[in-house]
Amino acid sequence: MLYRRKTYTIEPAMYETFTHFFHTYLLPNQLTHGAQLVGRWVNEEQTEIMAMWSYDNRAHYETVNIGIRASAMHAEAQNYRKSLAELFISSNEDFFSSTGDYGQSRQILAVSGYIVNEEGHVLLVRNNHRNDTYEMPGGRLELGETLKEAVKREVLEETGIHAEIGDMTGVYQNITSGIICMVFRGSVISGVPAAQPPETIDAQFVDFDKEQVEEWLKRPQFASRVNDARNNESIAYESYEVRPYRLIERS
Template sequence: MLHRRKTYTIRPERLQEFTEFFHTYLFPLQISHGARLVGRWVTESEDEVIAIWEYRDREHYEQVDRDVRNSALRREAMKKRARLGKNLYIKSTEDFMTATGVYTPPRAIVSVTAYITNDAGEVLLVRNLHRGDTYELPGGQVENNESILDAVKREVKEETGVDVTIDGITGIYQNISSHIICVAFRGTYVSGELQAQEGETTDVGFFPVTRENVDTYIKREHFQIRALDAMNPVYLPHALYTVRPYELVSRYDGNAPSALSGQN
């Protein structure tokens, strides 16, 4: 792996402005083209912000850098920075690092997504703030000490504003490039008003998605697979539990939909 340390010298009074600029432009510019943010830190004096990015190797970094430079979002970022003033940050520097060894367990991110239908059989889709080229099923990352069932309901609520019930798991998918394992569910709309959520989504709605027209809405193939598998699901058995002491939180044998939202 190759790591790039980007250091920004800022005025402390502009930290919040710079943070908003980072989350709106700098962060999505990198992750949408394949980089991973290891972490972002600010010094106690709030005059320096450090971000460390991860790439597979130098070739991967160079490809991401080319894609970023040619993107429409970068042009928007440059215009926004001009409006905010060049002293949004005083200067920036970067250097590259390689690891001297492996000191942590293998890393994997667990995410969840949901194929949610309404009474008309339409499918709930969102347009993500950082992936404006496609609609997709709502979802996101599982937080520490959170069950996958709690996570999928929370993510749907955060991205669309609605509450849902969950019937079962329809598939498990691994993005080997990004170390992401995604657990996909199927469920049903219960209540709430659909609304794009600031900082999460730019558009949400129920759409008449079918096997024949799925690529009209969902442009990325790895997102299409999750929807197609959920259309006529074979629900997977699973169990949620804690240990020390052992406590079974939820168990499903995979034979039929189980309205799992009521078992958490």
């Protein structure tokens, strides 16, 4: 994990205004693009506010940052700042890596969609930060979402496709990163697949048989999800480690 500490120096009289700015613009934009808020603190004098964010790695941080700066919410935030005399005096940031796990482990809940068109072709994406393989569209669950709502949103955000979501096909536990991913079948309602920069660099419907799955999905943890969605009537469960990949359990 990569951690980013962002510190703002403010006038005490601007504390409530800055807090409103943070919760209205900074927080939702970061979460939408994949960052996680570790915590936010203020000193007793209310002259310094510090927020700590977490990312999967440096490449993930760069992707999140590009997405935020290209977003409409970022433009709104800049306009809000310009409307005020001085929202904050100065800011700075620095980066940290963890030296160990000293607290309770936190699991991250994610979703993915096995989305097919009328011809039965499967919707796949190639992500900017994981461009060695194709995979099914998906991402982290956001606060207040149902699982199926999250699949619909991630599919739309990564491919431009509106989809109807059906049954769950499997649960997959990445022990290394603490991510639990739930996969759902779905079908296209409307739209044409297209890359959605900066997150995805390709999105397309692919026609392939069982022997060709690993030609597209080059990481075994992604290939097994497609095979399960195609073949299993019951819900599959799989746990594994990565770097290097090692299957721990499957049923």
